[in-house]
Every structure is written in C-alpha cells, then in structure tokens.
Amino acid sequence: MKRAFNCHCCGHCCLNLIDAYNGCVSDADLERWQQLGRDDLLVWVKTLDLGPNNKLHTAWVDPETGDDVERCPWLIDRLDQKGHICGIDDIKPDHCRAYPEHQRHAESTGCVGYQEKAVIHDSITDNLVRNK
Numbered sequence: 839m840k841r842a843f844n845c846h847c848c849g850h851c852c853l854n855l856i857d858a859y860n861g862c863v864s865d866a867d868l869e870r871w872q873q874l875g876r877d878d879l880l881v882w883v884k885t886l887d888l889g890p891n892n893k894l895h896t897a898w899v900d901p902e903t904g905d906d907v908e909r910c911p912w913l914i915d916r917l918d919q920k921g922h923i924c925g926i927d928d929i930k931p932d933h934c935r936a937y938p939e940h941q942r943h944a945e946s947t948g949c950v951g952y953q954e955k956a957v958i959h960d961s962i963t964d965n966l967v968r969n970k
C-alpha cells in the first residue's frame with residue numbers, strides 16, 4: 839500500500855547509511871556553498887582531480903586529519919533525545935535531499951518515513967538505543 843512520506847527525524851539515514859556521510863557531493867552543491875560563502879562546509883570536501891572535466895568531490899573529510907568521518911559533522915542530536923536533525927537542512931547535499939527516492943527505496947534501506955506512526959515510534963526508539 840502506498841503511503842505519504844513523512845520524515846520522522848530518526849537519523850537512521852544519516853547515522854547508518856555510509857553513502858550519506860562518506861559519499862560524493864555534486865558540482866551544484868559546491869557552487870551553492872561557494873555562492874553562500876560557506877567555507878565551513880567546503881573545508882570538509884576533498885576534490886580529487888581524475889583528469890580533464892572529471893573531478894570527484896568526496897565528503898565529508900575531516901579538514902584537520904584528512905580522514906573520512908565516521909559520523910556526519912552536521913548531524914545534531916535533539917535535546918529531548920527523540921531523534922536527530924540536520925544542521926544544514928536548507929543547503930544539505932543533493933544526495934541527502936533526494937533520499938529516499940521512493941517507498942521501495944525507503945523500505946529496502948530501513949527508512950521509516952512511510953510507516954505507520956506506532957511502528958515509527960518503536961523504530962526510532964530502537965535506533966536511538968542502537969546508536970548510544
């Protein structure tokens with residue numbers, strides 16, 4: 839059955855799907871952040887030059903150590919411990935904005951955004967316990 843999508847800020851996608859925090863950001867992402875003067879974001883992106891017109895922008899990379907992060911630096915834990923929010927939601931990377939692509943994608947990757955409320959509550963609780 840097809841349901842409306844409603845993100846419940848469980849944080850599963852940001853915490854557990856490695857593509858979310860160790861992936862590539864797009865040229866459009868970089869342009870957006872450059873136009874906004876968001877050097878604080880840009881320093882966490884490492885661009886690899888793979889040849890003519892072929893650049894790969896990897897994120898997020900710790901600017902001090904040069905290591906890939908193990909948790910997205912922009913993910914904020916809610917003070918009431920009922921989930922997480924994105925600290926750069928308005929300008930987050932395109933791949934974060936596009937997730938989940940559809941209900942089947944959500945279900946196959948553990949996103950609860952299409953589930954009933956009661957199920958969502960249990961899933962959020964489980965997720966928070968798992969990640970403590």
Ligand code: SF4
Nearest residue numbers: 845846848849851949
């Ligand atoms: S897994 Fe789904 S419901 Fe949970 S924060 Fe991500 S998009 Fe929202």
Ligand code: SF4
Nearest residue numbers: 852858910913924934
């Ligand atoms: S940028 Fe925002 S939406 Fe993307 S992984 Fe980080 S906290 Fe999650």
